[in-house]
Amino acid sequence: MPETDQVRAILLKSDTQAKTLESDITSGSAKFSVLAKKYSLDKTSAKVGGSLGSLTLSSSNGLPATFTQVMKTLKAGQYGIAKTSSGYYLMQVQKVNPASEQSFTSVKSQIASSLQQTDASAAFTKFGTKILAHDKSHLNLK
Numbered sequence: 001m002p003e004t005d006q007v008r009a010i011l012l013k014s015d016t017q018a019k020t021l022e023s024d025i026t027s028g029s030a031k032f033s034v035l036a037k038k039y040s041l042d043k044t045s046a047k048v049g050g051s052l053g054s055l056t057l058s059s060s061n062g063l064p065a066t067f068t069q070v071m072k073t074l075k076a077g078q079y080g081i082a083k084t085s086s087g088y089y090l091m092q093v094q095k096v097n098p099a100s101e102q103s104f105t106s107v108k109s110q111i112a113s114s115l116q117q118t119d120a121s122a123a124f125t126k127f128g129t130k131i132l133a134h135d136k137s138h139l140n141l142k
Contacts, residue, residue, distance in 0.1 A: 001102060005071055006095040008050035010035060011042040011087050018081045018090040025092075026079065032092060041087055054097060060126055067091070 012018045019038065024030035033049025040046035055061045057072050064084040074080050074093040079104070106130045 001100045003099040004054040004087075004097045005057065005074075006092045006097070007052045007071060007091055007093055008032060008036065009042070009045060009052055009067075009089045009091040010040045010050050011089055012039060013087055015081065015083065015088050018088040021091055022079050022081065033112050083130065 005030050010018075010021060012021070017039070021030070021035050025035065028137030037046050040050060045052055052063075055063065055068075055071070057068065058064055059068060061068060063071075064086070066080070066084050067082040067089055070080040070082040070089075071091060071093060073092070076093055076096050079090065079092050082091065
């Protein structure tokens with residue numbers, strides 16, 4: 001399992017606004033979740049206090065590359081600001097879940113199921129190819 005970070009973020013229009021909110025949060029005069037609900041341009045995450053859940057540190061997490069780059073530099077509890085084409089993200093890494101390995105026993109049934117699906121798909125493709133090769137009918141559309 002790859003490393004994941006539990007992250008929350010507020011999408012804002014300007015760097016100045018992001019820095020102001022970060023200052024309000026770190027000084028204790030405001031709560032992240034309240035500011036996310038009030039100011040975030042991302043209404044989906046705003047509804048849940050800015051929570052984005054657990055994200056991998058790869059570009060396949062669906063977020064802008066600059067967001068992921070800043071996220072990689074943060075430790076649990078730290079804040080960062082990432083400039084993206086959508087605006088400025090004020091983010092906080094809440095928790096880092098280190099990479100881990102799963103035991104074979106815990107993934108054995110998933111592997112077996114995946115192999116069965118692959119075999120079934122290959123057999124179906126082979127069967128379809130044989131039928132098409134021996135099909136003597138023709139369809140004329142006019």
